[in-house]
Amino acid sequence: MKRSFDYTRKPAWIRMSLLTNRDYNTIKKSVSDRRLNTVCEEARCPNIHECWGEHRTATFMILGDTCTRRCRFCAVKTGLPAAVDMTEPVRVARTIAEMEAVHAVITMVNRDDLDDGGAAVMAATVRKVHQLAPGCSVEVLSSDLMGDRKSLEIMMDSEPEIMSHNLETVRRLTPRVRSRSEYDRSLDFLKMVKEIDPAKLTKSSLMLGLGEKKTEVLESLDDLRAAGVEMVNLGQYLQPSRTHLPVVYYWSPEEFDELKAAALERGFLHCESGPMVRSSYHAGDQYQLIQQRLQASN
Structure with a gap:
């Protein structure tokens, strides 16, 4: 690649909002009071102040705060997770309802210790959100569930509006970057979503800056399109x-x-691409745009 930087040195275009207003504090208190986890906090997302303070959105992380995998890019802690808390779905749903959210993103830690990978808890959470916040669409950002089709069917039976799973990086770098994950298993997971429900919107994300070449990123975009993925996010690691x-x-x-243009040329319905973009960045706006485009094409 062209150049490298040390841990503390960042280019001028890496800018993080530090907006701490009433909305930010309200969401922070709700999350704390209900003993919930958000990927915004656990993964140290640089957009937390913008999303909580300006857009009143948060990405809830269920099934605890401890992941069974140790990916080398991720700040979520790794170890032996606690027992599943079956009160979590209703606590998440009540918080989303109180936020008056129109779109919710719910993600999960990897739970390779569970037979279904946590699919039943995710499904229960989606159903509770639809019940308690009926005007809110739900985007599920799932683990790969070890590629188990039955677990995926359990999750999809709750009818989230978007099914998302992140490819994270290019094929060559996957063994170094992702723990106990496989590039092709992620693609197969996204393909299975379309096999189960061809009309279901699917989404994935790539983080850049780990040593990938542009040609490799374009190959990954081709692979995602071949898997039927309609939405893709590209951001800086x-x-x-x-x-x-x-x-x-x-x-x-x-x-x-340039990558956004390449993605749209390949047939993606939407591509969010920029240094500060993350998996759920402006997710609600993306969903509304997709809905408008689909309605216009019918």
Whole structure:
């Protein structure tokens, strides 16, 4: 790649909002009072102040705060998870209802210790959100469930509006970046979603800056399209701590614009591409745009 940076040095286009207003504090208190986890906090997302303070959105992380995998890019802690808390679905749903959210993103830690990977708890959470916040669409950001079709069917039976699973990185870097995960298993997971429900919207994300080449990113976009994925997010990887993988390269805003154009040329209905983009960045706006485009094409 063209250049590298150390942990503390970042280019001028990496800018993080520090907006701490009433909306931010309200969401933070609700999450704390109900003993909930958000990927915004656990993964140290740089957009937390913007999403909570400006857009009143949060990405809820269910099934505890401890992951059974140790991916080298992720700040979520790893270890032996606690027992499943079956009160979690209703606590998440009540918080989303109180936020008056119109779109909710719910993700999960990997729970390879559970027979269904946590699919039943995710399904229960989606159903509770639909029940308590009927005007709110739900986007599920799932683990790969070890590729188990039955577990995926359990999750999809709750009818989330969007099924999302992140490819994370290009094929060559997957063994180094992702723990106990496989590039092709992720693609097969997304293909299975379409096999179960061809009309279901699917989404994936790639983080850039780990040493991938542009040609490899384009190959991954081709692979996602071949799997039927309609929505893709492309963002800059930022090293969460010195113990995580270092940033090899900071892609410029112009390069992200070029990748967005390439994604749209390949037939994606929507591509969010930029240095600060994350999996659920402006997810509600994306869903509304997709709905408008689908309605216009009918």
